[in-house]
Amino acid sequence: MTLSMYQAAVPVLSRRLAILSSLLAKGADHAAAAGIDPSDLLATRLAPDMFPLTRQVQIASDGAKGGVARLAGVEVPSFPDEETTIPELQARLARTIEFVDGVPADRFEGSEDRRITLKAGPRELEFAGRDFLFGFVLPNVFFHVTTAYAILRHRGVPIGKMDYLGAS
């Protein structure tokens, strides 16, 4: 055994949120340069019944803080969904990163077998911690970061795969 649950969760999620914040910064730059109202960018969705960019960012935040808190057995911090600008969304991501990074590594000990239940719409899902992380938390956060990226690309923001990967 060569990995801890902490290693597979905290730095991975924290990095994704930092990258999402950078993608939003490029969105803001592009909106300014192209004369697009940033609110219009934030309201963009890829299908009429998909969530717009603002909500993608909020759910990425929720997925990361909820996932980490449940694995670590600490209370999930509640952030009201009130952001209406790119800087406000970036501030939320910064607060989320601060929370995620601040959970002590030793709280994750034994979390691979911890029973975790959560509501998903009308259903109650139950997982062992390991399956929760790899089958729910990571897929969910990657989903919303990628969808945010796709919305920005769809609107012409000049970003590429390396911006998503965050490769240095």
Add this chain to the structure above:
Amino acid sequence: MTLSMYQAAVPVLSRRLAILSSLLAKGADHAAAAGIDPSDLLATRLAPDMFPLTRQVQIASDGAKGGVARLAGVEVPSFPDEETTIPELQARLARTIEFVDGVPADRFEGSEDRRITLKAGPRELEFAGRDFLFGFVLPNVFFHVTTAYAILRHRGVPIGKMDYLGAS
């Protein structure tokens, strides 16, 4: 330490590819029901300079087999990018899953510290195995599966988040 590199790679990637195959099946059903040419679905992209659906599936396959092979220190199987139909793409995913699932778990021992180099466009990237898995392979495969999902949603295929998560 409570996780192995094998656990964090093989079942996670294998499941994503199986889910992607299910999403494609729903795309095929929708195309048949709505009188859309499946080729038209496969050629859809979210931005003029993004890859179309076919290529998203091929790259998800490449990311999974390349990632697993490099971590395990075995040869990367080469699959020609010749698929032109949904069933052909599903066959490729099935072949990829068969390869990924067939790599013995003990080949991953020590892979967290293995030095891995790969070409990404004009650049050479170098990683320790752990960073390769969490900072490159998983982000990359999740990216292409999510983008495939987004393309299908953008074209009106009736799928939802639970289809992406694969929650039972």
